[in-house]
Every structure is written in structure tokens, then in C-alpha cells.
Amino acid sequence: MRRVVVTGLGAVSPHGIGVKAFWSGLAAGACAIRPLTVIESEGFRCRIAGEVPEAVAGSARRTRADRFAIAATGEALEDAGLGVAERADAALVVGAVGGGMLEAEAWYWAATRGRPSVSLPAVRSVLPCAHADVLAARWGLRGPRHTVVTACSSGAVAVAEAAALIADGVVDVAVAGGVDAITRICFMGFNALKLLDPAPCRPFDRARRGMSIGEGAGFVVLEEAVRARARGVRAYAELAGYGMTTDAYHITAPEPEGDGMVRAIRDALGQARETPPAVQYVNAHGTGTPQNDRVEARALERVFGEGAVLLSSTKSMIGHTMAAAGSLEAIATVLALTHGVVPPTANLETPDPEVRFDCVPRAPREAVLDCAISNSFGFGGQNVTLLFRRR
Amino acid sequence: MTGRARVVITGVGVVNAGIVGDSAALGAFLAAPRPAPGIAEGQVARVPASALSALIDPGDARRLSRVCQLSIAAAQLAVRESRLEPTRGLGLVVGTEFGDLASTHVFADGFLERGPSGLSPLLFPNTVMNTMAATTAIAVGARELALTLNAPTVAGELAVARAVAAVATGQASAVLAGGVDEIDPVVEQQLPALGFADRFGEGAAFVVLESRAAAEARGATILGEVAAAAWRALPARPWGVGRQRRSRAIEAVLEEAGVDAAHLGAVYVSASGDAARDAWEHAVLSAALGPQAPPAAALARLLGRHAGLGVLRVAAAAWTARSGLLPAAAEPVTAVTRVSSRAGLVHGLARGGAHVALVVRAA
Numbered sequence: 001m002r003r004v005v006v007t008g009l010g011a012v013s014p015h016g017i018g019v020k021a022f023w024s025g026l027a028a029g030a031c032a033i034r035p036l037t038v039i040e041s042e043g044f045r046c047r048i049a050g051e052v053p054e055a056v057a058g059s060a061r062r063t064r065a066d067r068f069a070i071a072a073t074g075e076a077l078e079d080a081g082l083g084v085a086e087r088a089d090a091a092l093v094v095g096a097v098g099g100g101m102l103e104a105e106a107w108y109w110a111a112t113r114g115r116p117s118v119s120l121p122a123v124r125s126v127l128p129c130a131h132a133d134v135l136a137a138r139w140g141l142r143g144p145r146h147t148v149v150t151a152c153s154s155g156a157v158a159v160a161e162a163a164a165l166i167a168d169g170v171v172d173v174a175v176a177g178g179v180d181a182i183t184r185i186c187f188m189g190f191n192a193l194k195l196l197d198p199a200p201c202r203p204f205d206r207a208r209r210g211m212s213i214g215e216g217a218g219f220v221v222l223e224e225a226v227r228a229r230a231r232g233v234r235a236y237a238e239l240a241g242y243g244m245t246t247d248a249y250h251i252t253a254p255e256p257e258g259d260g261m262v263r264a265i266r267d268a269l270g271q272a273r274e275t276p277p278a279v280q281y282v283n284a285h286g287t288g289t290p291q292n293d294r295v296e297a298r299a300l301e302r303v304f305g306e307g308a309v310l311l312s313s314t315k316s317m318i319g320h321t322m323a324a325a326g327s328l329e330a331i332a333t334v335l336a337l338t339h340g341v342v343p344p345t346a347n348l349e350t351p352d353p354e355v356r357f358d359c360v361p362r363a364p365r366e367a368v369l370d371c372a373i374s375n376s377f378g379f380g381g382q383n384v385t386l387l388f389r390r391r
Numbered sequence: 392m393t394g395r396a397r398v399v400i401t402g403v404g405v406v407n408a409g410i411v412g413d414s415a416a417l418g419a420f421l422a423a424p425r426p427a428p429g430i431a432e433g434q435v436a437r438v439p440a441s442a443l444s445a446l447i448d449p450g451d452a453r454r455l456s457r458v459c460q461l462s463i464a465a466a467q468l469a470v471r472e473s474r475l476e477p478t479r480g481l482g483l484v485v486g487t488e489f490g491d492l493a494s495t496h497v498f499a500d501g502f503l504e505r506g507p508s509g510l511s512p513l514l515f516p517n518t519v520m521n522t523m524a525a526t527t528a529i530a531v532g533a534r535e536l537a538l539t540l541n542a543p544t545v546a547g548e549l550a551v552a553r554a555v556a557a558v559a560t561g562q563a564s565a566v567l568a569g570g571v572d573e574i575d576p577v578v579e580q581q582l583p584a585l586g587f588a589d590r591f592g593e594g595a596a597f598v599v600l601e602s603r604a605a606a607e608a609r610g611a612t613i614l615g616e617v618a619a620a621a622w623r624a625l626p627a628r629p630w631g632v633g634r635q636r637r638s639r640a641i642e643a644v645l646e647e648a649g650v651d652a653a654h655l656g657a658v659y660v661s662a663s664g665d666a667a668r669d670a671w672e673h674a675v676l677s678a679a680l681g682p683q684a685p686p687a688a689a690l691a692r693l694l695g696r697h698a699g700l701g702v703l704r705v706a707a708a709a710w711t712a713r714s715g716l717l718p719a720a721a722e723p724v725t726a727v728t729r730v731s732s733r734a735g736l737v738h739g740l741a742r743g744g745a746h747v748a749l750v751v752r753a754a
Contacts (some may be wrong), residue, residue, distance in 0.1 A: 043507045096541070097519055105499070108577075112503050124585055124630060127488070128520060129541040133629040133743035142639075145624040145745055146549060149490075149520040149539040157538065168560055185495065188502055189515030222451075246483070246537040248528040251516045260534065287643075379516050380525025382537060 004163045005228050005235035005391065008073035008080025008221030009331050010177070014050035014214050014318040017071060019079070022334050024319060026343040029362050033200040033212045033319050038064075038084075038182050046196035049182055050099070050214025050319025053314040062101035065126045065181040065217075066134045068324075072217035073135050082173065084140055091143040091171045093162040094132040095154030095178030097323040100125030102183045107112055109184075128323075131179055143171045149323075151378030152285075154178050154328025155218060157388055160242040162222050166377060172227045175195045177219030177327035182289030187324060193252070194250055201288030201320075201346040203313035204359040220326035224341040225329055226359070237334045237388040240274070243267025247381025254292060264383040265303045265373065273292035274371060276304045279387070281342055281372040282357075283333040286313025289319055296375065297355040310367060311357040318346070326376035330386050331373040337390040342367050346367025395559040396602035397618075399754055400612040402463040402473025402704045404569075406446065407594025409694050410703075413472040414614050417703065418710050424718040424725055426693050427592060435574045435694035443616055455492045458573035459579035462523040463530045465595035465699065466567055470531050472532035473599035475565055480502070482535035482563030483528050484554040486570040486698045489522035490539075493575030499515055519624035523571050535563040544661055545622075546570055546669070547701020548747040551598065552620035555749070558600050559752030566607065569597030569697030586630070589663040592695020596702040603754075616708025618734070619647035619754060620749040625675070627744035632671045636678035640748040641738070648750035652680045653752075656732025657682045659704040661739040663691035672740040682696035685735070687730055688718045701747075708735040708751035 011018060014032035015025030025032060033050045041047040058067035074315055077087060101384050104126035114298045124130070129147040136145055144165055155178020162176030180186075190196050190213060197210040243264035248253040270275065282304075285296055300311065314329045315321075336342055341364050348361040369390060376384045403414040408427035410420045410637045427436035438461065444452060446464035455463070462485065474482065494517035499510035521539040534556060540549050546571025554568035564572055573593045574582075582591065605611055621643040626634030645652060658676060662669040677684060690707065694700055711717050712733045719726035734752035739745075 081672065108499060109503065112500075113465075127543070128543060129743075130544060130629065130743075133745070135629075136624055136744065137626075138627055140626070142626060142744075144622050146553070147541045149541050151519045151521050151526075152536070161538075164556070164560075165561070168556065170556075182501075184497060185515075185518050188496070188507070188510050189512075189518060191507065192510035192512040192515055194512070242535040244526045246534050246539075248532055248534045248537075251522070263534075279397050322728050328652075341612070378521070379519055380521050380528065382521065382525070 001167045001306055001335060002169060003225035004160055004166045004222050004239045005225045006220050006237050006239060006334055007223045007228050007233045007235055008076040010076030010219045011058060011331055012051060012052055012072045013216040013328055015057060018075060022293045024334055025342055029344040029346050029363055031200050031317050031346045038047040039141040039187060040185050044191045044344045045384055046191055046198045050212060055084045057344035060241060063103050065179050066131055068217035069131050069135055071203045072219040073139060074220045077139060082221060088140055089143045090141050091162055091170060091174035092132055092136055092141045092145045093158040093176040094147045094157035095323045096128035096131050096147055097149060097151060097154055098183045098186060099128040099130055102181050104320035105154050105184045122151055130193055135381060139325060141175060150382040151380055152322060153326050153378035153382045153384045154323035156376035156384040158331060159220060159330050159386060160244055160384060163239050163242060163282050166222055166224050172224045174222045175219060176222060178323040180322035180324050182213060186300040195289055197288060200347050201316060202354045203274045203286035203316050203345055204293050204352055205289040205348050206350045206352045208290060210290045212319035214321040216321045216324045218324050218331050235391045237337050237391055239386060240389045241268040241272030241387040243385045245383045247336055249381050252379055254295045258295045260381055260383045261296060261299035262302050264385040268373060268387040279309055280369050281310045283329050283338060283374040284311050284313045285375045285377045286315055296352050301356060308344050308355040308390055310360055312343055312345045312360040327375045333388055337369050337372055337388055340366055340369055358360060397403055397616060398555045398558045398600050399603045399606050399616045400598050400614040400709050401601055401606050402469040402599035404468025405596045406438060406461055406465045406701055407455035407527055407694050408438055408592055411442045413468050417706055421707055421710055421718055422628035422716060422727060427691045430695055438594050441647045451701060455604045456491050456517050458491045458571060459526040461522050462527045462571040462688055463597040466531050466597045469567060469593050469599050470596035475534040475599055480535050480564045481533040482557055482566040483524055483533040483537040484566060484568045485524040486540045486550030487520060487572055488543055488546050488698050489572050489578060491517045491522050491732055492578055493573060494518060496577050531567060535543060535566060542741060542745050544741035545701060545747045546698040548705060548739040549622055551702055552622050552747050554600050554750060555617045555620040556712055558602055563600040567597055567599055568649055569595060570702045571595035572697035586633045588667045591693055594697055594699045596699035598702055598706055608686055615712055616752050616754050618750045618752050625744040625746050628644045630742050632667045632742055633744055634709045636674050637677050638679045638747050639681040644748045644750045650734050650750055653683050654732055655713050655736050656730035657685050657735040658687040659708050659737045660687050660689050662689040668742050675740060676738060681686060683731045686717055704737050705749060705751060708737050710736050712751060712753035
């Protein structure tokens with residue numbers, strides 16, 4: 001099987017536009033979860049979120065999520081130094097959930113009240129696959145293209161799917177990642193499930209009360225390792241393995257023993273030909289809900305042993321960015337390897353005794369890292385683990 | 392791409408407006424094709440409630456949305472025909488264009504009518520497009536990879552192509568690949584305004600794919616072989632049709648399958664009544680297959696465009712390879728022609744350029 005390396009990174013996050021802003025925020029342990037402004041929140045228990053704090057350039061005809069995705073993919077392609085000719089055959093795999101739902105909601109809300117205010121063509125972008133068509137046309141990507149929807153693990157699945165296309169020899173280069181803008185449906189839904197903390201989320205804290213939602217886009221350029229070396233391009237890390245499994249247990253709750261998570265982690269280790277002691281850091285799914293954090297910690301303990309890895313949650317700083325979460329967290333993991341710095345778990349005051357790991361509370365930690373994994377889990381028991389090795 | 396396993400079809404399940412059943416029901420329909428009720432009048436070809444309720448456990452019928460029921464019903468039919476043991480490692484790939492928009496509308500309406508107190512926590516998970524895959528995975532015990540692929544027009548055949556790759560490369564020993572769509576009333580009302588000129592239908596279709604070696608070892612009945620599958624993109628604006636005719640997807644599958652275009656017996660196309668897109672697909676196929684292009688079948692004229700149809704066309708191509716029969720492309724749509732070759736092409740092309748090709752042949 002061919003080796004796959006990461007040669008380009010692009011991010012739009014609640015810390016701002018660009019990978020530099022994203023990493024600066026993470027490395028400082030800054031929490032970007034603030035009062036919600038993109039949509040109305042009156043009457044809801046939770047009224048905060050991780051919003052992208054600045055306007056993203058782009059045509060007003062594009063949806064907010066499309067603008068995020070264009071900015072992040074543009075940065076990743078530039079970072080990788082891929083010109084028009086070099087990217088023509090590239091694969092494009094997009095993880096998405098909400099698509100252009102934010103704009104479609106505006107139309108539906110107005111239409112239901114008898115005063116349509118949004119042009120109907122904008123509503124055509126509601127489907128998650130719209131992002132891929134927009135990105136392919138914008139950047140001239142004509143290789144295999146597909147859109148994966150695996151709920152909150154979509155971004156990570158997209159990265160794994162792209163890696164598979166390279167490893168299997170279908171393409172030499174791929175652009176992959178996830179994108180989501182905050183939508184009313186998502187915000188209202190998690191409120192209805194009572195899964196949102198009214199305060200910024202506190203993953204792995206004994207007093208955690210739920211998650212915070214967020215938005216953004218994270219995209220990477222993946223390349224076959226020999227080709228990347230021949231181009232003389234910098235490889236941030238090797239995507240050495242991945243695992244994708246399904247709980248087949250419950251539509252929203254994880255399987256209580258974490259069996260599916262364990263299989264995903266072990267599959268990633270097996271594909272990378274690594275053993276558990278090789279992994280020093282886990283970028284957790286770490287949502288901040290009581291059940292998810294407990295089950296994830298249990299799964300990690302089954303694979304690595306109690307306290308055997310450093311563990312932290314990116315969501316504690318930017319919220320749960322839905323389809324973008326898995327790819328933004330993959331980028332955070334790659335940058336942790338690159339910089340030798342583990343981003344902290346913000347807002348963690350009193351560690352949960354059931355989470356028997358060092359969760360790097362509040363302040364970043366310098367560490368020599370050679371191998372790290374990023375976990376992503378989604379509704380429907382969709383488990384994904386990405387394993388990165390430092391180059 | 393060395394060491395790839397050969398991938399065969401061992402089970403088929405179909406639930407749509409014209410067909411309910413396994414490969415035998417599909418074969419019976421294809422041997423005597425007829426338009427589903429309503430489709431000739433321009434209506435959405437819908438699955439009768441009685442047909443669905445006969446296939447679904449009453450508890451599931453109360454608990455699950457209709458599109459999830461369609462998915463589960465077709466998936467269970469396919470698994471049943473394959474006689475695959477549920478304990479084996481089973482993956483799942485589901486293609487869909489619209490997901491569960493019906494539940495999304497009901498969820499939103501709850502808020503619009505009664506504010507936050509009108510929101511249903513039970514409905515919210517259905518607003519995420521992987522809800523059909525999640526419920527189907529639970530129903531059939533699929534615990535390996537489970538993907539939901541979203542694409543216009545080609546979601547079903549794309550799901551099969553991705554599943555073929557998973558089996559061929561050993562990512563899963565068996566994969567249930569399917570497509571499912573439901574047209575909810577809000578979407579149906581907006582289709583003309585959104586520029587859709589297609590004939591639409593709804594329903595689900597699944598195939599069980601496994602390695603030929605594994606299928607033979609357990610004595611499974613092999614319904615056909617997917618000799619090659621590829622997906623690429625042709626340049627086009629979002630929602631637009633393009634002008635490029637050269638198809639790298641078709642080139643890739645013919646090469647991988649070792650089949651010359653002149654030796655294809657049939658083509659199952661994605662033509663669905665969208666004149667501009669259909670013309671583009673015709674041009675692409677003409678360029679790829681030349682003047683001696685084999686006869687084509689366009690099942691959307693009979694059953695309406697929906698993600699299940701892409702999967703059904705793969706199963707239909709296997710039937711054609713077995714039987715030597717092909718539903719006619721020209722009027723009358725109920726005619727059947729005889730074809731000589733035991734290999735056929737399944738082709739899908741969407742507005743925006745998503746593009747899928749598969750070569751299917753007799754086992």
C-alpha cells in the first residue's frame with residue numbers, strides 16, 4: 001500500500017480565518033465560544049457557540065458554508081503549492097452535514113410566514129453535496145469526487161476516504177476535509193436533546209453539562225509520499241492509518257463499552273503497523289457530554305491503558321464544528337506533532353475521576369510527539385480514528 | 392492496484408413504485424417492463440403504503456421515518472437473498488440525494504408553530520442525512536465502515552462503486568450498498584421552481600457485494616460480477632451541464648475490466664428527462680463507445696429518478712448479463728430486446744459533473 005502524507009493545511013475556525021489563527025488560538029488555550037449572533041437564540045437554554053468571528057470573502061451568492069470551504073481549500077492548495085495543472089486530477093472528498101441549510105432555513109422560515117425573502121436559487125445549495133460541486137468548479141479538481149455524511153465524524157471520514165484513494169493508487173493527490181456553518185436546525189436540535197451546556201463546554205470535567213456547537217472548515221491536501229518528495233514539498237506528517245467502524249447500536253447514544261471506538265482505534269494502529277505504546281497523544285472527540293466523554297475514555301483505556309497517553313479536546317476551545325470537527329481536529333493533531341505542543345483542554349477545572357488520563361487542563365504542554373491519533377464519532381455510532389506520524 | 396479481489400453480487404433488494412422484492416422480482420419487472428403508476432402523468436412515482444407496511448416490523452413502522460423504512464426494507468431483502476450470516480463483518484454504503492428532508496420539515500415546523508417547546512428531540516437525528524445508514528446498520532448488524540454518500544442523480548451507483556472498492560481492497564469482507572430517496576411534499580412542490588425537469592420517483596435498492604472467493608466458499612448464489620467501478624468528475628458549473636465528452640471514468644472501467652467498448656452488450660444510463668443533462672450524457676457515451684455503441688436502457692422513464700435507481704441499474708445490468716435481455720430505450724417502453732454480450736456498462740452523470748461508471752458481467 002502506498003504511503004500518504006499531508007502537504008497542505010487550510011482552516012476557517014472560531015479562532016479566525018487561516019491555519020495560523022487556528023493554531024495560535026489552540027496553542028494559547030483560548031476559548032472562542034461566545035454569544036451566538038449568526039442566528040436568533042431567544043428562548044433557548046443555551047445561547048452561545050463557536051462562531052467564525054470575521055467575514056469570509058466571497059460572492060454573496062455563495063452560502064456561508066461554501067465561503068468557509070472555498071477559503072479553507074484555497075489555503076490548503078496554496079500551502080501545498082499545487083498549481084492548476086497539478087490539481088486537475090486530484091480527488092476531492094468533502095464531509096458535510098448542513099450544506100446550505102442556513103440559507104434554506106431563511107427561505108423556509110420566510111415562506112412559511114408568507115413572505116419569501118430569499119431567492120430560490122440559493123436554496124439549491126441546501127444539499128451537502130453542493131460544497132463539492134462548488135469547490136471542484138472553483139479549483140478545477142476533476143478527479144474522483146464524493147461527499148460523505150457521517151454526522152459529527154464527516155470531516156474525519158472525508159480525510160480517511162481521500163487517503164484510501166491515494167493508498168489504493170486511484171489518485172496521487174487529494175483535497176479532503178469538512179465544512180459546516182451554524183444552522184438553526186442544528187442549534188435547535190441539540191437544544192431539544194438537552195445536549196448543550198449554557199456555558200462554554202468543559203470536556204472531561206466532572207461538572208460538564210454538554211457541548212457547545214461551532215462552525216468552520218478544515219481541509220488538507222494529501223499526497224502520495226514519493227510524489228510529494230519528488231516535488232520537494234514539505235510534508236507535515238504521514239497519515240499512516242485510519243479505522244472506520246459502526247456501533248450498529250443506537251441512533252444517538254454510543255455503545256456503552258466503546259466497542260466500535262476500540263475497533264476503529266485498533267484498525268488505525270494495525271494499518272499503520274504501530275502498537276499502542278507508540279502513540280503519545282490523542283486528540284479526543286471530547287464533546288463535553290457526560291456520556292460521550294466517559295465512553296471515549298473507556299475505549300482509550302481499553303486500547304492504551306490507564307493514563308498512557310496525553311488527551312485533549314479541541315472542542316473545548318472552538319465548540320463542536322459538526323462536519324468540520326474531524327478535519328479541523330486532524331489539522332490540530334498534525335500541528336501538535338509538528339510543533340511538539342499539545343493543545344490543552346480549555347475550561348477543565350475538576351477532572352472527572354472516570355477519565356483516567358492527563359487531559360492537559362487549560363494550558364498547552366510541550367512534548368516530544370512522534371505519533372498521535374485523532375478520534376471522531378458521530379450520531380449513528382459512526383467511529384473514525386486517524387493516525388498521524390511525524391515526518 | 393494489484394491484488395484486488397473480484398467483487399460479486401449475491402443479493403438484491405428493491406422497494407419502489409414498480410418493484411418490491413429480490414432479484415427474482417427485479418427480473419420479472421425487467422422482462423415485462425411497465426411505467427410505475429403516475430409516472431406517465433408526470434407525478435412522483437411513490438411506493439404504496441401497503442407495500443412498505445408488509446415489509447416492516449410494526450414497531451419500526453411507528454418509530455422510524457418513512458425513508459428509513461424504505462432503506463431497511465430493501466436492505467433486509469438483499470441480505471435475506473444473499474443468505475449472508477449477520478455475524479460476518481458487514482459494511483454499509485448508502486447513497487442518497489435528498490436524505491430525510493421530510494423529517495427536517497416536520498422538525499422545523501414544530502418550532503415555527505410553537506417555538507422551542509415544539510421541537511421534537513426524537514426527530515432531530517433524522518435531519519442528518521446519515522439517519523438511513525444508521526438505522527439500516529442497526530437493522531442488519533453492519534458494524535464495519537458505514538458511509539452515506541450524497542450526490543445528485545448518481546448517488547446510488549456511486550454507493551455501489553465505493554462499496555466495490557471496499558471489498559476489492561479488503562476494507563470489508565462484504566458490503567451492503569444501496570440508494571434511497573423519498574420525495575417529501577415541500578421538495579415536490581419546489582422541484583419545477585428549482586429547475587428540475589426530471590421524472591422523479593422514490594424508493595430504495597440494495598445489493599450485497601462480497602469477494603468472489605468468499606461467496607464461493609460459502610456456496611452463495613452469484614448473481615453477477617462488478618468487474619470494475621470508477622468515479623470521476625467532468626468539468627461543469629455547479630448545477631450546470633458541461634461540454635467535455637471524454638470520460639475518464641469509462642476509460643478506467645473498460646481498462647480495468649479488460650473489456651473493449653465494442654464488446655459491451657448493453658448500457659444502463661442515468662437519463663431521467665432532464666433534456667440538457669441527458670444530452671450531455673448521450674454525448675459522453677457516444678464519444679466513449681463510438682458508432683457501434685450498444686443498446687441503452689433508461690429505467691428512470693419507468694420508475695422515476697431516485698438514488699435507489701442507480702443501485703437497481705447495477706442489479707439490472709447483472710440480470711441482462713445473465714438473461715441476454717434488455718428493456719428497450721425507445722418507445723414503446725414496455726419492449727424488451729435481446730443482447731449478445733454478457734458484459735454491460737452502468738453509467739451515471741449528474742449536473743455539476745459527478746460521474747460514475749461500472750462494468751457488470753455475468754458470473
